Amino acid sequence: MILDRIEVRRLELPLVAPFETSFARVDRKEFLLLTVSADGISGFGECVADADPYYLPETNETVLHVLRDFLAPLAFALEIGDPREVFPALARVRGHNMAKACLEMAIWDLASRRAGVPLHRVIGGRGGEIASGVSIGLQESEAALLEKVEREHAAGYQRVKIKIKPGKDLKLVAAIRARYPKLPLMVDANSAYTLVDADHLAALDAFDLTMIEQPLGFDDIVDHATLQRRLRTAVCLDESIVSPAAARHALDIGACRIINIKAGRVGGIAQSIAIHDLCAARGVPVWCGGMLESGIGRLANVHLQTLPGFSMPGDTAASARYFAEDLVDPPVVVTKRGTIAVPESPGLGHAILGARVDRATVFKEEWRRGA
Ligand code: OSB
Ligand code: MG
Secondary structure (H helix, E strand, C coil), X not given: CCCCEEEEEEEEEEEEEEEECCCCEEEEEEEEEEEEEECCEEEEEECCCECCXXXXXXXXXXXXXXXXXXXXXXXXXXXXXXXXXXXXXXXXXXXXXXXXXHHHHHHHHHHHHHHCCEHHHHCCCCCCEEEECEEECCCCCHHXXXXXXXXXXXXXXXXXXXXXXXXXXXXXXXXHHHHCCCXXXXXXXXXXXXXXXXXXXXXXXXXXXXXXXXXXXXXXXXXXXXXXXXXXXXXXXCCCCCCHHHHHHHHHCCCCCEEEECHHHHCCHHHHHHHHHHHHHCCCCEEECCCCCCHHHHHHHHXXXXXXXXXXXXXXXXXXXXXXXXXXXXXXXXXXXXXXXXXXXXXCCXXXXXHHHHHHEEEEEEEECCC
């Protein structure tokens, strides 16, 4: 297949509630949505970059630039047999994984729609359902946090993750643990600590956490290995796993015992599969992270998690936790048992609501092959 048109939009969707991490507080989702077309069929790719470079270096503006000036021309020149060929074909462009990933994701969706099968079938996954976990942002107070945990626990989520940062960590974890002795619980620091905090972080060992996610530098692997040696709790890496090689390096030196896979961060679904396979071969559990995606990116995450190595609940929660009106119909819902049904219709598997996409669009541009 040969792409004839790529459309990029910037969308703004208000969040139902602000989401706060150690690096930012956001009250709306601003993201790029790519539509790629070939022979009258389209595929959709949601980009996980934000307006700012506070999680990782890419932003909506850098993605737009790199897509328009470098990746789209490479994509138009490709005769695509299999979406697995896309990431290697973009290799001349170094980095810019989020830009590469949304392009590749749109091509995966297009390829599965053309084949008339759900995305999970094309990547070698299975149908059924996936296990859903929830990520709770930093709250104003301990009481507000406990109330949020109660609500999500009651909703059925199979594990709860809370965001932490210096000054908002041990006491909160202790309070949750006191009230929920058996709850599968983890924390995510988004790089808010340094090795100087190793003893402080080791105090988390008392609370039987399933893991501590990305405590140290966003691009660090070596210090995480030092920290992991001092903790009983498993370290999970998110930000610093940007490629299969980074995953191999981290595992080789013992920087983590669990890996969070986000397709946007690693350059797409093919790279995600490569990390999944590497971890599976070494018996290392992986789970799928989230980036407050609209239903479009959220559904891609659902399909990805049908691969067998995704043995822990991911950060894919119900659309309604984030958006009053999602861009897909039906929205992503979570059962009382904390599961999400894997769609069986072609591609992402839920209808994309064009009128809602139009309403959320603040900018639009299109590129054509040969133009
Ligand atoms: O570190 O996993 C993260 C959200 C934005 C940026 C980074 C992260 C997150 C989350 C939320 O934890 C996951 C979600 O609910 O989509
Ligand atoms: Mg994280």
